[in-house]
Amino acid sequence: MSTPRLLAVSDLHVRYEENRTVLDGLRPTSDDDWLIVAGDVADRVEEIVATLDLLRRRFAKVVWVPGNHDLWTHAKDASQLRGVARYQHLVNACRALGVLTPEDPYPVWEGPGGPVVVAPMFLLYDYSFLPAGTRTSEEGLAVARAANVVCTDEYLLHPDPYPSRTAWCHARLAETEQRLAAIDPQLPTVLVNHWPLTRLPTRVLRYPEFALWCGTDRTADWHVRFRAAAVVYGHLHIPRVTVEDGVRFVESSLGYPREWKARGARLGLDVTRLLPRQILPAPRVP
Secondary structure, eight states: OOOOOEEEEBOOOTTSHHHHHHHHTOOOSSTTOEEEEOSOOOSSHHHHHHHHHHHHHHSSEEEEOOOHHHHOOOTTOSOOOOHHHHHHHHHHHHHHHTOBOTTSOOOEEOSTTOSEEEEEOOOOOOSOSOOTTOOSHHHHHHHHHHTTOOOTHHHHOOOTTSSSHHHHHHHHHHHHHHHHHTSOTTSOEEEEOSSOSSSGGGGGOSSGGGGGGSOOGGGTTHHHHTTEEEEEEOSSSOOEEEEETTEEEEEOBOOOHHHHHHHHHHHTSOGGGGOSEEEESOOOOO
16 A cells, blocks of 8 residues: 655646646545645635535545635626635535635644644735835835736735735734644644745746735744744745755645646646645655
8 A cells, every 4th residue: 555645736726627637637545645735726616615525535634725716706606705704605615525724623644754733824915025126015016017917816806804905814814823833832834825935936936026916924934933844835836846944845736727738848748747746755855
């Protein structure tokens, strides 16, 4: 029997037929494999729930965090819930499926590389990943708009009942920081968030202004403070592994078909076979 693994994938965007084919190939190699789903499953509630249900029936445990697409209130979605109400609806749907969310007790991975606390988080962003030469979010957003870089979140990701996405982000940060601080200090963690926890991964963005919608400076040291064995994120559609302060940061996204097909052509391989990404036990570096 294969060694149990803690695995991760993000940005499945299953509304694309090609991505649904990739989804069909996401299978465990052990009866004890866990799967982290780091956001952006789909744009509509029905597709999100159906996908998580499918994965939960395959893997021993599934851990989900929301991405921005999961939180969009799209005009064609049967559910018109917004903001916190939409998020809580998805949490309730996950609980009915047996899928863990940021609102549930953190599970402990006891397999190879463990014990490790797997901490799913929902943190959003606060426009603090500023473009060069700007000092405030208002200046940064003005520069982004001038460059014709505006995230669709501005139109579809509503913060209700919070007055802004920044206010929602700061509330999530305060709550999550308190929960992380309460983890047994003897245990390492795997921190999971859809958006990057540090600014470094955004340095390779084709459009650097988009970093405004990619995280918050307030989590820059969380991987050190909370003893991360690894950090899992998505959102950027730039799958890779980087190391900061000795900690592996794993961007686990599939992305849009045009992106992963082009990446595969450049590399001369089927990049979808690299998913899901192995988090624990830590893969050996050649």
